[in-house]
Amino acid sequence: MARFYCLRSKKCLAALVAGLLLVIVLCTLPVNASTSTSTQASVEVLPSGNTSCGYEIVNLRSVIFPRQALHQADDIGAIMLRNGRIDIKLGKTVAAADTVSVWAANVGWPHSTMKVYLSADGKAWDYIANEKISALNFNKYDFSGDFGDVRYIRIIHSGGITILLLDAVCVKGG
Helix, strand or coil: CCCCCHHHCHHHHHHHHHHHHHHHHHHHCCCCCCCCCCCCCCCCCCCCCCEEEEEEEEEEEEEECHHHHCCCCCCCCEEEEEEEEEEEEEEEEEEEEEEEEEEEEEECCCCEEEEEEEECCCCCCEEEEEEEECCCCCEEEEEEEEEEEEEEEEEEEECCCCEEEEEEEEEEEC
């Protein structure tokens, strides 16, 4: 009689849980099964000038496919697991930043919690927001304020067993 010792090993159990979470995420991604030939698309054009979106991953913890959080929103996001963190460098420094936009979605119940931090140099971080994310589809979350010069954004996924999907981060200056 075969016995399963895998559940007694913490590493094996963690691998099983991670695999299960990946299956859940893949099963919740939208599927286009249309037989018609017409295609509808929506594009959000960000104003040019003093606007910059994520360009480079600087630091991360518990994030799968982190590069999916770079550039403008495309409905394909990075997977942030419990207590995940990602530090993203913008394409350029945004002077006199007044709006931070984050595109995010939630997988799981009841919701994910996203904490947002900003930095000019990647060393000193300013906390700007704590947002509950409950939508299953990507939504844009805007945060307004007088943020000064911004070059880096840090997103931390805190909370329970939910998964936070992070599609894009952008900053606009006044």
